[in-house]
Amino acid sequence: MTLNRKETPSVTRDAAIRITMMPRDTNAHGTVFGGIILSYIDVAGGVEAVRHTKHERFVTVAMKEVIFHEPVFIGDLVSFYAKTVNVGSTSITIHVDVEAERFGNQGQKVKVTSAEVTFVAINQSREKVKIGR
Template sequence: MMSILTNEFQPPQDKPKKTVQESEAETTIVMLPSDANPLGNVFGGMILKYVDLLAGLVAKRHAGHANIVTASIDSMTFLKPVYIGNALILKARINYVRRSSMEAEVKIVAEDLNSSLKVHTGTAYVTLVALDEKGKPTEVPQLRLRDEDEKRRFLEGQTRMETRLKNRKR
C-alpha cells in the first residue's frame, strides 16, 4: 500500500489522530497442558508470545497502512503464576505515540474458571515501530486523548520511551 504524503510544514494539529478506543483489543485463551511445565505453571515465554501478538494487533489497528515490528518489551515481572486450565485474559491499548513508534500496554490477568477468581499477573509495555513497504519507519497517527487517565498514560509512556532511547544509546 502507498502511504499518504503529508506536507512537512503542516502544523501538528492537522495530522491524523486516532483515539485509544479505536485500536484497543482484548483476548482470552484457555491455557492447556502444552502451554505449561510439568508443575502446571504456564511458561512465561508462552505468555510473552500472546503479549507480543496482541500488542502488534493494537499497533496495526492504530497505524493502519504500515507493517508493524516489535522493537522492545520492557522488563516483564510475572507477579503470580498462570496455571493449566486458567483463562489468560490480555487487554491491550496504545499509551503513547511518537512519529513512527508506539507504546502498547498489555495487562495480563489469569482467571480460575472454576471459581471465577481473576488475578492480575503482570503488565507489559511493548514498543512497536511502523514500517513502510521498503522497511523504513513511517509516520503513524497521533493520539487524540479524551480524558485525564489517557493523558496520564501518555505522559508516563513518554517518560518510558525517553528512558528506553537514553538506555539504547549507551
C-alpha cells in the first residue's frame, strides 16, 4: 500500500474519542486551536488509563513530546487513539495519536498530532495511590 506522507493507513482500531471540529474551536488563523486538540488528548489519555487499569481517578502530571504534524480544519472528524505505554506503581503513561478525516473528502485520513501523557492515580482525597491491577 502506497500512502502519501500525510495519510495514515486504514486500520481497524477503537478511538478513545471522536469529535467533529466546529467554528468555535478555531484560532485567529482559521484552523483548530492547538489547545483544543491538547484538551481532547488529555481526555483520550484519561479514558485509556481508566480502561487499562480499572482505577477511576487520575490526574495529568505531564504532556511530553506533543507534535503537531498537520493543521485541523472546521468540519474535520477527529479521532483520538490511545495506547498504554507504561504502567508504574502510581502512574501510567499513554501515547495518543490524533487523526483527522477531512471534511468533504471522506476516507482521507491524516495524522495530525501525537503526544505522550502521564497520569497519576489518586483517591477521593486527591492523594497519590497505587494503581490496582
